[in-house]
Structures are given as C-alpha cells and as structure tokens.
Amino acid sequence: MSIRAAIVGPTGYTGEWLIELLLGHPAAALTYLASARAELPNIAEIFPRFQSRCEIQCRPVDHAAIAAEADVVFLALPHKAAMEHAPGLLDAGLKVVDLSADYRLRDADRYEAVYQTAHEDRANLDHAVYGLPELFREQIAGARLVANPGCYPTAAALGIAPLLRKRLVRSAGIVINAASGVTGAGRSPKPHLQYAELDDSFYAYACGDHRHQPEIEQTLTDLAGETVETLFVPHLLPVDRGILETIYLELADEKTSEDELFEAFEQAYDDEPFVRVRADLPNIKHVRDTNFCDVTVRLVQRGDRRHVVVLAAEDNMIKGASGQAIQNMNLLFGQEETAGLL
Amino acid sequence: MSIRAAIVGPTGYTGEWLIELLLGHPAAALTYLASARAELPNIAEIFPRFQSRCEIQCRPVDHAAIAAEADVVFLALPHKAAMEHAPGLLDAGLKVVDLSADYRLRDADRYEAVYQTAHEDRANLDHAVYGLPELFREQIAGARLVANPGCYPTAAALGIAPLLRKRLVRSAGIVINAASGVTGAGRSPKPHLQYAELDDSFYAYACGDHRHQPEIEQTLTDLAGETVETLFVPHLLPVDRGILETIYLELADEKTSEDELFEAFEQAYDDEPFVRVRADLPNIKHVRDTNFCDVTVRLVQRGDRRHVVVLAAEDNMIKGASGQAIQNMNLLFGQEETAGLL
Amino acid sequence: MSIRAAIVGPTGYTGEWLIELLLGHPAAALTYLASARAELPNIAEIFPRFQSRCEIQCRPVDHAAIAAEADVVFLALPHKAAMEHAPGLLDAGLKVVDLSADYRLRDADRYEAVYQTAHEDRANLDHAVYGLPELFREQIAGARLVANPGCYPTAAALGIAPLLRKRLVRSAGIVINAASGVTGAGRSPKPHLQYAELDDSFYAYACGDHRHQPEIEQTLTDLAGETVETLFVPHLLPVDRGILETIYLELADEKTSEDELFEAFEQAYDDEPFVRVRADLPNIKHVRDTNFCDVTVRLVQRGDRRHVVVLAAEDNMIKGASGQAIQNMNLLFGQEETAGLL
Amino acid sequence: MSIRAAIVGPTGYTGEWLIELLLGHPAAALTYLASARAELPNIAEIFPRFQSRCEIQCRPVDHAAIAAEADVVFLALPHKAAMEHAPGLLDAGLKVVDLSADYRLRDADRYEAVYQTAHEDRANLDHAVYGLPELFREQIAGARLVANPGCYPTAAALGIAPLLRKRLVRSAGIVINAASGVTGAGRSPKPHLQYAELDDSFYAYACGDHRHQPEIEQTLTDLAGETVETLFVPHLLPVDRGILETIYLELADEKTSEDELFEAFEQAYDDEPFVRVRADLPNIKHVRDTNFCDVTVRLVQRGDRRHVVVLAAEDNMIKGASGQAIQNMNLLFGQEETAGLL
16 A cells, blocks of 8 residues: 655755655655645746755645545645645545644643634644654544644754653753754745855844744643743754754752663663664764654753753754655555655 | 064964964064974965065974974964974973864873873973963963863853853753854865855764863862853854854852842953953854954743753863964963964 | 944845944944835844844935945946946945946946947036056045946956056956856846856856956957957856856967066066965955955976966955955045955 | 665765655565674764664675575765775676776776776676666666766766757867765764864865866767867855855857756646756756756856856765766666656
C-alpha cells in the first residue's frame, strides 16, 4: 500500500521539506499540491531544486478534488488559514496533519488570547491530537486530525519530559533559552529577515512573550500533572536552519546526581529512533537535515545552588516541522514510524 | 603630547585590533611591534589589510628597546606568556596593559587552579588593577599594570552591576547564558574553528566550567560585598565577532517594578560614553566595530515567578578586548577617555 | 571651515554609510537628513547602531530648507528619484553628489534605453561630472553636480585603466567576471534577498545585460579613445559587503611581459591614496570597511594564448558608493582628499 | 545482491559523504572503515552526526582483511597516499574507486610535474579509467580501477562537452572562472581556512596554476580530438559546499544561435539523470546535497564579439566527489546508476 499525500500551501519552507521527504518516502506518494495563489505555479518554478525531481503543477484548494486523490493532507499554512480548510478536508474523509498552530492549544480561549483571533473550528479542536510521537504516540495512531507541534515546543518538551515525568526537577522556575535559524520565521519577505540585516547579527526577541510559550507550558503541564509555567526566551541565529535550547531547571531533590539525570534520559529515549541522548553537547550542525533531536543533561554546582542544564538540538524544518509531520503520517497509517526519515 | 605605544604579540586578533585602533587614535602613535617569532614579519604580511596603512617590521621582544621607544606596552599574548614579560617591561619603566588572563584574578591560588599553571609574578599581581573603566575608573588612572578584562566578563559585569550594587537582585542563582563569535577563540588554527566545521553550527561548550566564570564572580563579589557564584554557559556562534549575554536573575524584593530596574541602568550609565541603555533588545550587529556595550533589562512574570532578564551585547574584539585596552590607555595617560574610540 | 552636509534618502544602505563616514569626518558636519517617508523617523530608529552617536530627526525634502543649512547634499536615492530633486537643490545653490545612476551616462538616450524611463533633467546632465577621482580628479574639483559611479564600474575602471590608457591590452574582448555582496541590491525587502534564500547560494545574474555594463563601457571608451564594449557577468555572493572583479583581457602586443603590466599599475597608482597595487591576490575582506580598491595583474600563458588577468577588490558600500561620495565632497570643497577616509 | 563497500581514509570530508550516501543506498552495505591513524576511532566520534546511524569502529588498512569483507574499496585519501594502497587492494581482488588525483592524469610524467612527486604505480595507471560517467560510461562499467574526477574538472567537462564535441566552440581561448566552497580544501586545519579568516572573504587563488587545470585539459583534449588548453581561475567562496563555474568560450561559427547552443545541451543530457539543463541560471544552493550538475548556456553579443557563456553548478562533495564515486560503484556492479543518489 502506498499512502497518497496532498499538501495545502506547498510554496513555503514547510511545504518544501514535506515535498523533499515525501519524494524519498518508500510508502507514500505525493499526489496533489493545493495552492491559494491566483496564478498556480509548477512547484519546480518556486523551488528550482525540484527540477526533474518533482515538477508538479499546483492546483486549487478544492477539498473534494483533494479527497479524490489523497488519503492524507498536510496543511502547510499560517495559523488561521489552516482552520479555514481543516473542517472541509476532514468532512471529505481525509486525515489531516496541520503544521500551523490552529489545533495545538486545547483551550480555544487561550488560543484566542495568544493568537489574537477567533477560533473558528472548536468542533474539530475537541478531537485534535498533539502530534509529538515520543510523548503521545498512542493517541496519534487513532487520530483523524493531528496538530503538528511547533518547532521550539518540540525541543523543549523532549528536553524536559524525562526529568519532569520522574519529578527529578521542580515544575517551577524553568527557563528555556532558545536560538533558532531563520527559516522558522517563514518565507514571506520581511525587512529584518534580509541577508544584509541578519548577517553578523544575534539577538533575543519576544522575551517572555512568544506564542510558543503557552504551547510548551501545555505539554509540560500534561507531563507534570500540575500547572507549569516557564520563561521562554528565543533568539535569532544567523543560520538558515536549526534550533538549540539551553534549558535551566532546579532539582526537586538536592541529592540527585548527574548520573541519575542522565539515566532518566536514557530510559526515556532508549527505544526512540529519533531522540539521541548524547554524552557530548548537542550541535545544530549534527542534526541538520535529519529528524533527530539530540539531547543531554548536566548538573552544575555553583555555591549552594545545583543547576540542571538540559541541551536539546533539532532541525527546525525537520523534527521541528515537516519531518515530524511525516512521522505522524506514518503513525496514522500504521507504517514503520521511521519510514522515509532515516 | 602623543602617547608612544608598543604591542607585544601583534600577530593575533587582539593585536590586529590594537593596531587598527591606534592608527586612528589622535593622541597615540604605534612605535614598536614586538614578536617572539623566529622570522620577524612585517605586520602587513600578516594582515594584508594594513598594506599602505601600517607596514611596520616586527622586532624582538627586547624590554629595554621597547622602553626606549614607548610609554605604554600592550601584551596581546596568551596567558602565561604575558607574565613572563610583564615584570621586565614594568622594571624598564613602561606602563603595561595586559590583555591576557594573568593579572585578572587577584587570588594567585585561584589563578593556578583555574589556569592549571603556576603564577610566576605574584609581586606585580598585588598592584595590578582590573581594567573595567565603568566600574574601576579611579584605580585605573593611577595604575602601572592594568589587567584588561576578559570578553565575557566585561559584558557580564556591565549587565549585572547596576542591579547588584543597588541590591535589586539576589546575589545567588545568577545564570549567564552567553554566545560569542569565533575570534574569541584566537587565531591559531584548530580543527573545530575551521569554516566548514563552524558554518551552520551552534552549540554550548564548557558548561559551568569556563575560565571566565571565576573572573565574573570576582567582579560580582566586589560589587555585592558578599560571595557571588554564577552559572556561566557559553555558546559558539557562527559569526566572527560579537558577544550576546542573556542573563537570568531573581528579584531581591518581589515588589520591584521593571521601571525601577530600567532606571537603575539609566542611573548607572547615563554619563558613560560606552554603555548604551536600550529600549529595544540589543543585537551584536549594532555594536560591531564599536567600543559600545548595549544593555537592557526586562521583568517577566510567569506564574508565581518574576524573572529578571538582562541582555548585554558587545564586540568581543573591541569592548571585549582591544577597544577596552585603548580606553584603559587613555585613562592611564590622562587623555579623553573616548579618544580614538568614537 | 566645516562643510555642512545633507543627505536625501538616509534610510538605505548608502545613507547609512554616508552618515557613518560623516560622523568621523574632521571637516564636515551632518546638518540635515531629508526623507520622503510619510512618518519621519529619527535615524537612530532606522539604524540602532547610531543610538547615542547620531540621533537626528529626519525632515521633509524641502530644497530651500536644506540649502539654508547645508553646503552639499548627497542624493542617496534610487535612480529616477534623484533627478526629481537634483534641479531644485542645484538651483537653491547646493553642490550635489548623486549616488544614483541618473547623471552617470552622458548620453541621455542611452540612459533612457538602459533604465527604461525618460531622463527628466537633461539640462543638468550636460554639466554633471563623473565622480571617479582617480581618473577625473580635475573635472570633479570644479563641478556643481557629481555623478557618483556605480559600485561595479568603479572596480572595473580602476582595474582596466592602467592597461587601456597605455594600450597594453586590446580594447576588444574584455570580459569582466564580477561578484558582489548583497548590500549592492539595496535595503528594500525582496524574496531573493532573504537570508534563508541567499545563505549557501552563489549564482550569476543579468548575464551580459546588467545596467552597469554601459556605464563601464562609457568610462573605458573615454580612456581608450575608441569604442569599447565589454562582457560583464555579475554574481551574487552570500556576503553583506564587498566586490571582487576578475577581468580577462588580451595583450595588444604579445611581447609584453607581466612585469610591464605590473609597472603600468604601479605608475598609475603610486600616488593614489586609495588604490593599492598588491603583489598577492586581492580579497574583499582586506578592503572591508575601507575606501581602498586593491588591484593586481597576472599574465598567464596557456598554449598559444597569453591571458591578462586583472583582479580588483573594493567594499561596494565605501569605495563603491558612500566612501567615494565623501572623496568627491572633499575634492569639491578643496579639502584633503583623504579626510575622513583613512 | 548487496555490494559490500569499504573506505580507506573515512575521517575526511569525502569519507564522511561516502558513508552518508552508503547508509542510504538500497543495494550496498558499508563493511569496513580503514584508517592509518595510530588510535583507531569509532567513526561516530569523528562525525557526531553518525551517532546511532553508523557507529563503526575504524580498523587498520589491511588489504587482505578489507578484501575478505568487501567487493569495492573507496580511497578517500590525499594524492600519493592513494597509490600506496591501490596496488595491494587491486591484487587482493577488490575493485577500487580512487577519489585522489593519483590515477586521473594518464600521462605519468605530467602527473609528476603537476604534483611534484614520483608516480609509484604506473602499472595500474595504464588501465585506470577516468570516472566521469556522462562521458565515459562504457569504459567505467568494465574497469577495475576508477579514477574519480576532481571537483572542478567535473563541472568544467560537463559544461563544455556538449559544445566542444559538436565543434560549436573553438578549442582555444577557453576561460573557466570557478568558485568553490571550502570543503574542497579538505578537513586538515589550515590558517586560511579558519572561520574568522574566511567569513566575509572572497578571492582568487592559484590563478592559471591550479592542479585541476591539466586534468580539465586532458578531458577536453579527448573530446575535441586536438590539444585544448584553458585558463582556469578558481576562487574561494565563504560557503561550505558548492562549485559554480562561469565559462567563457568563443563560437566556432559566428552564425550559430543561442538556440543551437542550448539544443546541444539538451541533446547531450536529455537522458542523463544527473545533469539538468536549466532555462534559468544555476545556483549552487539548488544542487546542494544532490548529485546533480546544473548547466545552461548564454550567447551574448557585445560589439563585434559574440561571447558564449556556460554556467555549471554542482555540490563539490557529491557530484564533485563522493556522489560521483557512488555513481561509479553502481556502474562497476551493474546496479541502476542512480541507486542511492536520488
């Protein structure tokens, strides 16, 4: 069996990487590229790298037409645009993997406060599943609508989960210092994303105020069984791809050793194909173009304080977006979870 | 009057920028370049950018010869090499600005533990002055030997001083998350500093174990009047120059407002020519090639916790090294402190 | 005497570097920033690096008001916009240095063909002087309107002039292979100038069809005393600043030696403060942030063919734009030509 | 059947990419990594990206042991080292794909002149086949020793072959202006390859004197049936990977049109899976991480001269080295030529 896959919004960076990964997938075929553009391009005009490899003509976003040719559809759209299409596509019988933020926050009111827009599809929000396979694999397998996690929240959740689930760290006072390559900001031209502005630059933005902060907290709250609030401070790297998070936590029990922390990671991820527990410190270069999230943990004593430092690296376009979406597709259709991703 | 300046070790990056700044200095002249190399190069062979601007032939490290032609000497040397030369140069009557770590830690035993080598010049260590003008201006003016601060410690001290001196933050639990461009690692070829290794990379190193951590703590302890220990986690940026530090602190009094924190910065730096208190978030690009340190502060409430976040940016080669050395020279000789630096 | 300088269009990259250079100029003061923006910004909001150094409020483009406060005005505008303002500013008594293309081509018809727009100011075109000091110094000194050369044409003219004037190379068959950093394309956001598009990229564009080609040919024709046509092939570098041109020429007399070619360069540029004849091969890094153009020449025999290869490097923002404009200002006002530029 | 593959010298960049490509190959297995290092590392220590994907322990370079476990061996060695091992490995019954320069030049005397070392294995040189499949596919299929082409020569040959074979261009006066990413210079640390030296840089090197020039000429001479000499001028890009060549040629017959030139490319490469004839201008970014060579041609009239400009882009590590080596392996073993490469 081959999974027939469609993409709505294939002309952005997540669309590009969905195509790239589907081209190499042994059990999936790309059948439909749906674009809302007035002039529908051939995708190889948008991404010249696809010449001779994927010269598919984009077609209108016609839910029935998509359903006639596909089993699953990826929404590679901005938030708001995604929930305009999800209901129709679900009704047409498709499974939907949404890469936008529209179905990630279970609480619609919180969504509305964070994204400053009304949630137009609370009905489907109720059964949407948060698509982080390492934490919610079972729910994903049976879902019809998967909310693919944000890039920053993926690394944060994978980096904190082993410690929080075992109560090795406190649920309060978590600080997530993150840095991302610029593809995370999308493909629409913006002044601050021009090469000459970003070259030689590095700075923090949205300090304590980023939209991914509530998404991170939702997952951590699920894991801890109590309300978790974090301080999330993202930075913009002069790099196209990659996220590194340096996470500062407090020990729950001062007697815990670094070895115990490390073992918690190994236990959590020993059987996980896409999370690598490293002895050395993760580097975004070592996960570039892969679906891996590399993690490690250190315990540092300074005076009376014992600081837990977790480091987590991923490719924001792969494990942080399109690769994870393919991983979710594999789960939805009972394929080997690693198919097309190793 | 023109200050006659010499450099020992001009073929590294700090040497390069000392030369660049001295070439543009209105009241100083570069008179002697001293190198320990077997074949003494013309400096324009080492740095082709100096062709037609500074074609000085390097000469041996001869203390008497240097003293005959210079009033001040900059030691642009690795640690250990600096303290081999400082005594002779001081005895010859020169003022010395040492850019290495050899005279930064007042406690020789701590130096020996951190740098894993004996301190060979405890006599001069006793009267060396830590050359961070914004904090120790008076002592510098009368010094004979100035220990020019490390790059990371400069930004850390300037970012934390206004809050710590006024006891607005606790002296415990300070976390300094830092990122530096690669010139900070020096000019000797190393495998991990090759272009193809660093391009597309970003990672933490020396987590909680960097040699600048004790130097930072010494300054903060001076400011706080009690022992301060910090967690310092540096990262390597795929950029040639620039340091950004994102510093996490705890409020001493939960009722303090963000405005009060900001005012502390403005009061501390209103009259400082090289520290800019920003309303926006600092960017290493905006301080590139300058002697500025840009700083700001934010107060973020998350649940019960109120996090103080300080951001500080500098050019690691200028304010973090050679620019600050010139600033110290200006103080030593009663020049306008900004001469040659604005 | 201090030259009072105004800038029309200070919010682009050439404006930024004019400001930077004027701030360091010993005999000029920046008095008026004129912008056509609806909301007139403080220039330090546009370029955060100017905070505390140049916090000038932009004002309307009012010719009389500018003339009341300035002696010279720089037009840092796109082509077409410049010739809308030049007549009024000249009439108001100002000297004008135009960084756009509007007054570079002496033949208005050619201008109209190349730039696909009517030339609206043929009257002033007649007395405009092409501002390449190394070739046309005398004319510039007495000019009222200086057409500041394009970035590519500056390096091309300086690289070819010594050989062409002495008839050491043929005027036919000149191939100019050029590569530029991205600031040459301006500061307006464009999709292909986004960081994530340019990173890891390198490509030719406008092959044989670039607007600078006729400008290069005009200068070379002046120098040769006969019509010169060249093939000009620019490439875009993943770098913010710098131009390198690799120029292929044919010997006029097969017996000419490499030494004779090199001597022609030395004779031409021995007294020029801003052209450095190098023994080694020029590198854009060595001219970065300077007003230098570094040049050299090689003669390579391959089979029966003897190829002349000229290499020329400059900073496209300095010698290729704003630095050269300051150099022209110095000439216009009888200042030392190097004032503010070394 | 699965091809068992060994690599001698797996710790450099070509070794890294051979491993990467073999890991994804459907009909080949990596069985032996042979290193001359005194301490034999696990390859995942050298390249942390291979953790959990390829944790093979390096073993000594023992020809018999390699032959016992492999069918083919890749020599990812510097020149000179390769010909020390090739004879023994061939004698042990292995097929050999040599990525060094040792068997590329058929004329051993020329090799010795160019590489300044004696050729120690003239016996095997006689039957070595130059491994550029698009030009020499038949010979490769039956070879025992394949000399994998240099990175620059691959793009040059593919860019020029369609025109030269059809005599559409003259065999004289060919100028190849090339630019390469820095992995082409290897993985050994060198001062000029440090990040801080290469960042913001661009320059020509080995002008008319590069070792790849004779290799290019050998292939072009084969194609033309007469001696071809070219001028080859390489430049170093501040990019890790990618080669762009901008090639200037002269028409053989002035009446030839651009369409005819373009058709020659289409005819030559219509059935080639790895050469893409583009309508737009090639970009190294569009071939990154692929085995494609993208080519196009332009005809530009300037005055009396009609210039042919060919543009060719490849990933120097893939089509310019390890990818082409895999392509050769596929041919040697009768596999689908594209196996593991699309």
